[in-house]
Amino acid sequence: MSTLALLGGNPVRSKLFPAYRVIGEDDRAAVADVMESGILSRFLGTWHNDFFGGPEVKAFEQEWAQAFSAAHAVSVNSATSGLYAASGAAGIGPGDEVIVSPYTMSASAVAALVFNAVPVFADIDPVSYCLSAKTIKARITPRTKAIIVVHIFGNVADMDPIMELAAEHNLTVIEACAQAPFATYKGRPVGTLGHMGVFSLNYHKHIHTGEGGVVTTNDSKLAEKVQLIRNHAEAVVEKKGVTDLVNMIGFNFRLGEIEAAIGRRQLIKGPDLVKRRRDNVNYLEGRIKGIPFLSMPQVQDGIEHVYYVHALSFDAEAAGLSRATFVKALKAELAPTELREGEGVLMGEGYVRPLYLQPLYQRQVGYGEGGCPFKCPHYTGAPDYAAGSCPETEDAHFNRVVTHELIRPPASRADLDDVADAFCKVAENMAALRRMEHG
Numbered sequence: 001m002s003t004l005a006l007l008g009g010n011p012v013r014s015k016l017f018p019a020y021r022v023i024g025e026d027d028r029a030a031v032a033d034v035m036e037s038g039i040l041s042r043f044l045g046t047w048h049n050d051f052f053g054g055p056e057v058k059a060f061e062q063e064w065a066q067a068f069s070a071a072h073a074v075s076v077n078s079a080t081s082g083l084y085a086a087s088g089a090a091g092i093g094p095g096d097e098v099i100v101s102p103y104t105m106s107a108s109a110v111a112a113l114v115f116n117a118v119p120v121f122a123d124i125d126p127v128s129y130c131l132s133a134k135t136i137k138a139r140i141t142p143r144t145k146a147i148i149v150v151h152i153f154g155n156v157a158d159m160d161p162i163m164e165l166a167a168e169h170n171l172t173v174i175e176a177c178a179q180a181p182f183a184t185y186k187g188r189p190v191g192t193l194g195h196m197g198v199f200s201l202n203y204h205k206h207i208h209t210g211e212g213g214v215v216t217t218n219d220s221k222l223a224e225k226v227q228l229i230r231n232h233a234e235a236v237v238e239k240k241g242v243t244d245l246v247n248m249i250g251f252n253f254r255l256g257e258i259e260a261a262i263g264r265r266q267l268i269k270g271p272d273l274v275k276r277r278r279d280n281v282n283y284l285e286g287r288i289k290g291i292p293f294l295s296m297p298q299v300q301d302g303i304e305h306v307y308y309v310h311a312l313s314f315d316a317e318a319a320g321l322s323r324a325t326f327v328k329a330l331k332a333e334l335a336p337t338e339l340r341e342g343e344g345v346l347m348g349e350g351y352v353r354p355l356y357l358q359p360l361y362q363r364q365v366g367y368g369e370g371g372c373p374f375k376c377p378h379y380t381g382a383p384d385y386a387a388g389s390c391p392e393t394e395d396a397h398f399n400r401v402v403t404h405e406l407i408r409p410p411a412s413r414a415d416l417d418d419v420a421d422a423f424c425k426v427a428e429n430m431a432a433l434r435r436m437e438h439g
């Protein structure tokens, strides 16, 4: 049995893992064509044919809508912008509550605050790490207006019961799909399982355009509102003949022609990139699933997971060791990834701290010094942001979850074998780690 790197032995791997490079010659050629055209954006913020953007933006939206079986796709310059535009389109306003997962990127909850509504955090399901109808139901009040369901880690929330519950209470459901493009639920792609879906095209996602995003919907009214909020609604409603002025305060969330042109190429590559991740996960899990104190992600029947990250569950009691020491030992056996060397080994404890623990919610300071919208006269509720308010989320984050990104293409079998060897080596040396930990 070889000595763990953490205890002075040689690491399993010191060579960097290959970078996740999805930009190729096709993207370069598409960008060159846009450069040649001289039109880097064709949007006009007034009611005009160019209100909807230039040729690449329009083609990208059409192709995205087709790929995700959506009636409408509206491109935006980030998923954050998309979440804000979708929240505005949902009619969220002062006095409203929006139920959201606390185990996600911060913008999912800020989307409510932007429209002066208050985020209410529901707990995650401990297996899927997503919201469930059960956890959402526990948070519904007469003030609830919408639900933001996050398909976290590339998994998909159990949407049918959530949509039933939403229909009963007349709530708009926004699917946050940033980590789950091309994931499916009972054969249907994410993005139109709810009323709107929001995708990210930032550099870290399965497919990317540097920065970018897309909002999908089957509802033409919602699509129109997202288009308006994306592009200076207030300056356009009159000429466009829009009479419902709720949330028609616009932004500039427009995507450029270069990003749209790249997005069209990315869309073609997406399904293969996702399949390769899935194959890599299958291979890796085949080698490490016997480790008794680790559980592999459990995917509900009818769901195709797309593994934005590979989220394992660590059982500290069964291991007789803290998660911190386990992850430290694993990371010592492995190497960083090209282009992201500064981040160290792409593996970590938990994901993001439950959002309600951020100062924004702990101190309830949003707009101005009076604590709006939390303390606005329009708002009659009292959200619970206390530590302990979402126990499954806290257990997952602080005790159980170990995430890593080493399943991304172009990881070869040899690369995956190094990852598996590191897991196995640490698992075989648990006694030495326990001795180290307990002095």
Ligand SMILES: *Cc1c(COP(=O)(O)O)cnc(C)c1O
Residues within 6 Å of the ligand: 077, 078, 079, 080, 081, 104, 105, 107, 108, 150, 176, 178, 179, 199, 200, 201, 202, 212, 213
């Ligand atoms: C990446 C991500 C976002 C933000 O996407 P941007 O395009 O960077 O704004 C939001 N939510 C989740 C879950 C994400 O993973």
